[in-house]
Every structure is written in structure tokens, then in C-alpha cells.
Amino acid sequence: MxxxxxxxxxxxxxxxxxxxxxxxxxxxxxxxxSRSEVIASNGMAATSQPLATQVALDILKQGGTAVDAAIAANAMLGLVEPTGCGIGGDLFAIVWDASSKQLYGLNASGRSPQSLSFDTLVSKGNRIDSYGPLPVSVPGAVDGWFELHQKFGKLPMPTLLKPSIEYAEQGFPVSELIAYYLQRSVEARAQYEGFKEVFMPSGAMPKKGEIFKNPALAKTYKLIAAQGRDAFYKGEIAKEIDRYMKKNGGYLSYEDLANHRSEWxxxxxxxxxxxxxxxxxxxxxxxxxxxxxxxxxxxxxxxxxxxxxxxxxxxxxxxxxxxxxxxxxxxxxxxxxxxxxxxxxxxxxxxxxxxxxxxxxxxxxxxxxxxxDTIYLTTADQYGNMVSLIQSNYRGMGSGMTPEKLGFVLQNRGELFSLEKGHYNAYAPGKRPFxxxxxxxxxxxxxxxxxxxxxxxxxxxxxxxxxxxxxxxxxxxxxxxxxxxxxxxxxxxxxxxxxxxxxxxxxxxxxxxxxxxxxxxxxxxxxxxxxxxxxxxxxxxKDLKTGVYFGASETRKDGHAAGY
Structure with missing residues (x-):
């Protein structure tokens, strides 16, 4: 030796x-x-929550693409893992398209409010608040879903959101790790309107194994499924976000949402x-x-x-x-x-x-x-497409700002701007934060x-x-x-x-x-x-010789990889 x-x-x-x-x-x-790799020939999904992985697999088995499965899984994670993601946050993705044999990148991150100036923000303190209205930027995730779906999707959006809608209405058992993070989220966010009503309807966060329902999120998903991305950025959802922010001293407006766009x-x-x-x-x-x-x-x-x-x-x-x-x-x-x-x-x-x-x-x-805290998921389909997707509210459950009728928290990604004049990442209206x-x-x-x-x-x-x-x-x-x-x-x-x-x-x-x-x-x-x-x-x-998929997941959390 x-x-x-x-x-x-x-x-x-x-x-x-x-x-x-x-x-x-x-x-x-x-x-x-800690365990063997998961190996399958037809399709694979790896997400941070087992229920979301199963939803992704169901979509793949229906003939959906990797993008279809990723969207369905992300929607499900917004329900079962609101401590890491949700449609109040942003999204980024890299897609391998088997037909063109190339990679595509999507930046679906939102911009800061046009009505909030640098001087106004500085007057509020020497750093940007972690919670409340100031760090809220435009949520980019939903627009990201539709950009991905238009380019690489196959199954209709109502089909992709149906599992999450049903789970939101009927309830799901909360996992141990998510119960832990839900409880940790209370102190910083319970003061904001709508947060307790959505996530603590019984007066306390759900514990491990308890059934949790989010009927407001189910209604929001139904609107998105029926009316498309404009429901979120120009329709009823946008108007409710605008109303909520104005009532609670925020700057994010209907115009900010209506003007949003993702970027390939x-x-x-x-x-x-x-x-x-x-x-x-x-x-x-x-x-x-x-x-x-x-x-x-x-x-x-x-x-x-x-x-x-x-x-x-x-x-x-x-x-x-x-x-x-x-x-x-x-x-x-x-x-x-x-x-x-x-x-x-x-x-x-x-x-x-x-x-x-x-x-x-x-x-x-x-x-x-x-x-x-954030979710990452990846999917691969029978056609050879693969998706790498990440989505987040930034600090776990985000800003705490929770439009009660909509069932989700708005992100606090704007906290990551710099208040140092001249810095590359210095705050400006209509700017995407680091x-x-x-x-x-x-x-x-x-x-x-x-x-x-x-x-x-x-x-x-x-x-x-x-x-x-x-x-x-x-x-x-x-x-x-x-x-x-x-x-x-x-x-x-x-x-x-x-x-x-x-x-x-x-x-x-x-x-x-x-x-x-x-x-x-x-x-x-x-x-x-x-x-x-x-x-x-x-x-x-992906095995380059056989085309077989290998999946792996996180042992430190609720990660679950599965294929068929």
C-alpha cells in the first residue's frame, strides 16, 4: 500500500x-x-418533502414533462413546506431540453417597489428590516411557473395544481421538521395581519402529525389554474395584495405586480x-x-x-x-x-x-x-428532459406579511439590498436584490x-x-x-x-x-x-451510457427521491 x-x-x-x-x-x-441511490429508467423526482415527490411522480406517470412535474411539486411544497417557499417568493431554474439538446436558464426574481425610494428607505434606519412591509419585493414564482410551462410544459396547468388544491382543502399531516420550523416562525411574524389566521387558526402552530388545511391557498391556486398568471399579477390576487400592503404601511403596489416580468x-x-x-x-x-x-x-x-x-x-x-x-x-x-x-x-x-x-x-x-431557508427540487422525465429548480421566501416564512384571503406569506428578499451608496447591490426602485x-x-x-x-x-x-x-x-x-x-x-x-x-x-x-x-x-x-x-x-x-436516472436526497431534512 x-x-x-x-x-x-x-x-x-x-x-x-x-x-x-x-x-x-x-x-x-x-x-x-446513509442509504442507496434511487435508480429508475422512466422518470425521477427529488424534493425536500415526500408528498411533493409523490405529486411529481404522479405527473410524470401521466405523461407530463420534467417541467410539469417541477411546477406541480413546487406548488405542493408551497402548501406542505411554507417554512421554505411559496408563491409569495421568487424562483430560478435551469432546464435541459432534450429536443434542442441545450440548457435554458430562467431568472424569475421580483423587483423592489417603484414607490419606495433610496432616501425613504435610509430614513427608516441604518439597515433594512427583516420583517414587515419594507423588505417585500414582487413575488416572481408564479410568473416563473408560466414561463417554464409555456416553453416546456405539456399537461394543462389545472392538472398540475389539482393535487395541491385537494391537499389544501382536505389537509395533510405536518412532518416533524416542518412543525419545528413553523413553531420557530411565530415570534417574528405573529404580529402581522393575516399570519395567525392562515397558519394558526386553532391559536397555535400545528404539531407533528396534525392535519393542517389552507383553504385560502386552495382558492388562490384555483384562480391561477383557471385564469393563468394574470390572475396573480393583474387580476383578483394582485388587487388583494395591493389592498393588503396599503392597509399595512407597505409600498408594493398593483402597478409593481402588473409590470413584472421574468427573464430567460x-x-x-x-x-x-x-x-x-x-x-x-x-x-x-x-x-x-x-x-x-x-x-x-x-x-x-x-x-x-x-x-x-x-x-x-x-x-x-x-x-x-x-x-x-x-x-x-x-x-x-x-x-x-x-x-x-x-x-x-x-x-x-x-x-x-x-x-x-x-x-x-x-x-x-x-x-x-x-x-x-428555501426549497430545492429536481425532476427528470421519460423524454430526457431534466429540471433544476429552486424557490424561496428568503427568511423561511418570509416577511410575515400575509394577505389572509390568499393563504401565503410575501417574501422579504429586499432585506438583501445594500444601503451603501455606490455599492453594486445598493437599493433602487425597480431593482432585483442580490x-x-x-x-x-x-x-x-x-x-x-x-x-x-x-x-x-x-x-x-x-x-x-x-x-x-x-x-x-x-x-x-x-x-x-x-x-x-x-x-x-x-x-x-x-x-x-x-x-x-x-x-x-x-x-x-x-x-x-x-x-x-x-x-x-x-x-x-x-x-x-x-x-x-x-x-x-x-x-x-443520468448515466451517459444507459440513460438510467440515479436520484439522491437530503438525510438532514425530509428529502425524498423516487422514480419509476
Missing amino acids: NKKTLRQVIYAASIVISLPSIAYDRITGHNFA VEPVGVDYRGYTLWELPPNGQGIAAQQILNILEGYDLTAMGFGSPEYIHTFIEAKKLAFADRAKYYADPDFADIPVEKLVSKQYAAQRRKLIDTNKAAKLDQAGPVEG HTIIPAFVTKDGKPWMSFGVMGGATQPQMHAQILINMIDFGMNLQEAGDAPRILHTGSSQPTGEKMLDGGYVSLESGFPMETRRELIKKGHVLRDAVGPYGGYQAIL
Whole structure:
């Protein structure tokens, strides 16, 4: 056995030993496999909630496309997982279209109210409120559904929304994790009109296993199914949102909704060791994952070994460099000339790589000299189409602003604007805020290989990179790559202009050896334990030879992958 192999064996053994609470006596699978991958020939769905996955499969079995299944699942998640998504929020998607053999990107994020000026917002305080009327921007999800459906859908929209309507009327049993997050949402949001009436009709949030109904949301879905996207942006729903916001001191108006539009965008592709990772351009943060991988491509990560202090240190330092650029440059491209091509170039990565000290943690995140809670789901169908879709209210249940007659909460994504004049992401009327939610897609030799995502704020680009590294550099399968313990760095600079601890801090999920932690501290990293912020993963991989689909889902949450 050579030194490299021996070292990897030692690290793997130490990781297993440090995880006594997880059974590793599996007949198949390696160190991190919590369960087998799901494998099916005809179709696959992976969502963050089992009921939504079943709805997606039902649509696929009816002959629906991957887009049909994704819309149906997203609508269902808005009902059963309102702590992470809903039609009061935004949506992004990447679609592999089998007929044209190409990728399409959709930015369905909403803009800030035209009636709210920068000066008015600044007069309200030195930061944008997390809750209430100020952070509310136009909800883009419903328009996103119809853009996707018009281009790639097959079954009629009433068919896609029917399962969610029936569950909303008849009720569904609340899962343990969602019950937990529902309870956590009360304190910050219960004061806002409509919130208790929709989510706490009995006076308390539903507990695990209780049947919850949302008849108001059922009515809203019925309007959308019957009248299309204009019901939401120009019809009865838009008028009710306008009435509610005016009554409660808000700025979002009927005109803002009526003028909303989604945007089809070109996905950005970056090669990593023969695989091409595709992300959407800003106002999202997807290209940060590509920047991280570009820097790390210059290192032999396989030789370092998973769980080694050398690998974790190098990953963190690459992340710091990418996120420094994220904090400075990522914003609405309609308001700033963002140097995307330069940021994701191999030449720029080579320059940035020189700044990494292999023995010392950087204490300051410096942007380079360049000119110029959420749900994730993925679906694949019998026709060869694949969808990577992410949708969110931003902070869990959003702003708390809840039009009672409509049955959903309006998002608080506007909190992510900067109040620093001249900043790329500085607030302006009619502007899309910096966005954390990012879908991902991977191709191999121009063919669809993997659709995946990892929900969870600033966690997302870090975990996108780690999933690919786990598979490409460390040889893990689709499920193992998500089950493996994760590295999370919380940085010192944010797209809002907010400053944090110099150098940030590192949270390592349980499973990394104690020796690794000690070595990282020696290099100057500040370690801080955290429970829960490591993201929620779903993925579908297509075997390039057989066409068979492999599905994987998140063991940390209610994730469920299934196929037929």
C-alpha cells in the first residue's frame, strides 16, 4: 500500500470512528452512504418533502414533462413546506431540453417597489428590516411557473395544481421538521395581519402529525389554474395584495405586480476536471461556486484526502476569495456592469490562487482587481428532459406579511439590498436584490449528467463546490456526496455591505476528525460549532451510457427521491 492510499484509509477510518451515532454496517456503499441511490429508467423526482415527490411522480406517470412535474411539486411544497417557499417568493431554474439538446436558464426574481425610494428607505434606519412591509419585493414564482410551462410544459396547468388544491382543502399531516420550523416562525411574524389566521387558526402552530388545511391557498391556486398568471399579477390576487400592503404601511403596489416580468438568461458554464458546472449569472450567487472550483482546480485534492486539514484549509481560503468578489460585485445586471466573464475565467483564478497561504488563514477578505431557508427540487422525465429548480421566501416564512384571503406569506428578499451608496447591490426602485438561491446543472462532453442543488443561504455555493469535489476528486456516489460531512465558512463581508468578524469562522459538521480541527486552529481558523445550517441537498444523475436516472436526497431534512 503506497503512502497516498494509506493516508486516505487512515482519514476514512478516523471519520467513521468519530460518528458513533450513524450505522456503517451497510452491505453496499462506502463511508458516508446513509442509504442507496434511487435508480429508475422512466422518470425521477427529488424534493425536500415526500408528498411533493409523490405529486411529481404522479405527473410524470401521466405523461407530463420534467417541467410539469417541477411546477406541480413546487406548488405542493408551497402548501406542505411554507417554512421554505411559496408563491409569495421568487424562483430560478435551469432546464435541459432534450429536443434542442441545450440548457435554458430562467431568472424569475421580483423587483423592489417603484414607490419606495433610496432616501425613504435610509430614513427608516441604518439597515433594512427583516420583517414587515419594507423588505417585500414582487413575488416572481408564479410568473416563473408560466414561463417554464409555456416553453416546456405539456399537461394543462389545472392538472398540475389539482393535487395541491385537494391537499389544501382536505389537509395533510405536518412532518416533524416542518412543525419545528413553523413553531420557530411565530415570534417574528405573529404580529402581522393575516399570519395567525392562515397558519394558526386553532391559536397555535400545528404539531407533528396534525392535519393542517389552507383553504385560502386552495382558492388562490384555483384562480391561477383557471385564469393563468394574470390572475396573480393583474387580476383578483394582485388587487388583494395591493389592498393588503396599503392597509399595512407597505409600498408594493398593483402597478409593481402588473409590470413584472421574468427573464430567460444564458447559464454560465465553467469546466472542472472535464465536467462543466452550469450556474445562472447574477443577481444570484451561483458563479461563486465556479470561482471556488476554478481556484481549487490548481491543487491535487485527491492526494490531500477528504477530511484532511490541508484540503479543508485550502477550500476555506478559496471560498474567502470567491465570496469577497461576491460581496462586491454580485447584483442586478440591469443596474451594474458585472464582470462575470472575468470573474469565472481560469486566468483570474490563477491570480487569486497566488494569494492563498498554505499554512495560514487569511484574516481579511479582499475583492479582486476586476475592472468594470428555501426549497430545492429536481425532476427528470421519460423524454430526457431534466429540471433544476429552486424557490424561496428568503427568511423561511418570509416577511410575515400575509394577505389572509390568499393563504401565503410575501417574501422579504429586499432585506438583501445594500444601503451603501455606490455599492453594486445598493437599493433602487425597480431593482432585483442580490439573491442567495441558485440551481445547478452539470454536463459531461455536452451531454446532461447531473441536476442538483443545496438550499440554505450563503451555504449554497460552498456546498455546490463540495458536492462536485466529493464526486470528482474523492470518488463518492450521488448519495454519498450529499451525506458526507460538510464544511461551512461564514465570511467577513456580505453583499449588503455589512461587516463581520475578520476572517470569519468555520463550522465543521460532525464527522471530521478531532486532529483535523486542531490543525485548522493552528493555521489560524476560528472554529464555531453549528447545528443545522449545512443545507438541504437533492440531485438526479443520468448515466451517459444507459440513460438510467440515479436520484439522491437530503438525510438532514425530509428529502425524498423516487422514480419509476
